[in-house]
Amino acid sequence: MRRRTLLGLGALGALGLWAARPTDHGRPHDAYFKDLNQLLQRDGGGIPQLIIDLDRLDANADLLATRLGPRPLRLVAKSLASGGLLEYLARRLNCSRFMAFHQPQLNQLVRLFPGADLLLGKPLPAAAALAFYQQLPHHLGFEPSRQVTWLVDSPQRLQAYAELGRGLGQPLQIALEIDIGLARGGFPTPEALGSALQQMAASPSTLQLRGLMGYDAQVAHAPFWVGRERALVESNARYQAFIQVAQASRLWPKSPLLNGGGSQTYPLHANGKGPLNEVAVGSALLKPAGFDSDLLHEHQPALWIATPVLKVLDGALPYLKGAQGVLQGWNPNRQRAHYLYGGNWQATPTSPAGLAYDHLYGRSANQERLVGSDATGLAVDDWVFLRPTHSEGTLGEFADLRLLRRRSLVGRWNPLGLA
Structure with missing residues (x-):
């Protein structure tokens, strides 16, 4: 009797296992x-x-423009790496600001958009910046001291760019990268930023401060024990603390650049609140699979x-x-x-x-x-x-x-x- 019971249970288990097999998804x-x-x-x-679906691209661009309203947009070239695509979006979004991450493509952007405002999205070695000037065409009327903003993330790179500017005999416009929670480099604290500004002010330099850049991608991926709302509040508060220190420096410009955001978090900055006066966006316009999120659910x-x-x-x-x-x-x-x-x-x-x-x-x-x-x-x-x-x-x-x-x-x- 016990043997028959065990056999019956085994048969039921096998049937249950077979019933749990994968279904046809085709x-x-x-x-x-x-x-x-x-x-x-x-x-x-x-x-x-x-293949790029232009109808969906248009819908994404129009959604982005509606959400941002009058807040300036900067198109991220690494995620939209096509001259035709960038030109198309620049016209549709009335945008002449671009973010570059690679020196050769930075030179290409100069040729494509000689009137553009170009910001580096990561700090390049001074040797790469030198290559940009060596390869720069001079017949386009492009003014690098006004139209390119280099990103500086440390006292060492600050010194390297100061030496580059002196060697070139021309001013270099820079933005200082600040860590607002991503823990991916940049000046880690407002105090560190203040020391960098003192370093700039203490010695003659060809560097011109334009503003700050802080990336808050961590907000979109905040763990449940933090939550996105709290993560955004903390990130914005950190950004504001850096601004307060920078404002005390005589180097701080009257109209500073305060760049941030990104495709993952731009909807959080679309209400006009927070410290940013410019938002960078790229991938949200094409919405590849890595950008499926509730914040971008309306993008196609x-x-x-x-x-x-x-x-x-x-x-x-x-x-x-x-x-x-x-x-x-x-x-x-x-x-x-x-x-x-x-x-x-x-x-x-x-x-x-x-x-x-x-x-x-x-x-x-x-x-x-x-x-x-x-x-x-x-x-x-x-x-x-x-x-x-x-x-x-x-x-x-x-x-x-x-x-x-x-x-x-x-x-x-x-x-x-x-x-």
Whole structure:
């Protein structure tokens, strides 16, 4: 009797385990991606594409403009690394301020926008700043002493830039980076900032103070025991404490630059409160997958990687072909293996639904393998769509950017290069 009871319990346990197996997540392309699949079959050239949906980009830009109101915007070039894209957004948002993070691209921005106001988003070695001046075209009327603001994060870099300015024989405009809670460098306390200002004032220098820059990305990811509201209050209070120290210096300008924010936190600064007089935004306009959050829930994904399917095979694994029936019986999402043109992108498979990287097989930059069920309906020469995790770096992986407008491909933009 005891044996029969145990056998019965074992059978029930096995049935329960089988009932808990993965369900079939496969679905064909929805209407949006079905149309895009057909477009690319006609005009995709058979190679991976990076696609920007201009209608969604417009909606994101208009939402950003509405939220910021009259508060000045600075476009972040590293996340929007295309001359065409930056020009388009600069016109739509009436923006002539850009943030750069890479010396060669800084020189490119000068050529693209000779009337722009350029701010460095990270402190560069003095050697990189020197290279900027050495490569600067002189026929555009660009005035670096007025139009470029270098970021300085320490007394050592302050000294290096002072020496660079003297060597160049021209003034360098600087902003001082302050740590308002992110713990990623910059002057750590108001007292440290005050010492830096005394350092500048104590000796003749070619450095001109423009203002402060503080990045508050930590606010968007505040742990539950802190909470976002408290984190924002603390971050703004730290920023204000730095301002109070800076205002006591004779070097403090009449109209200082007080830069901050970012795509993750810009909605928190959109009410006009807080210390900032300028907000930097980039990724929110394309909304890659790494920027899915409740703060950006009204923004729409506007960037896709599209790539053709080269092969559709059963989902068998090397050395485990005999177990394929069991594997796909347990998990129907392993019924088919789809090999793509290219791969190893930092991106999430998006359409058809139910596709996933095969971590048992491994990743590939040549023929990426995605597993899925028969329900996806994918065939050879169909297209798969992936959503990049970040736009930063991704735009430069493609020769050009395809533009989608009202479900038609309407043009191309080139990415900014590294040279």
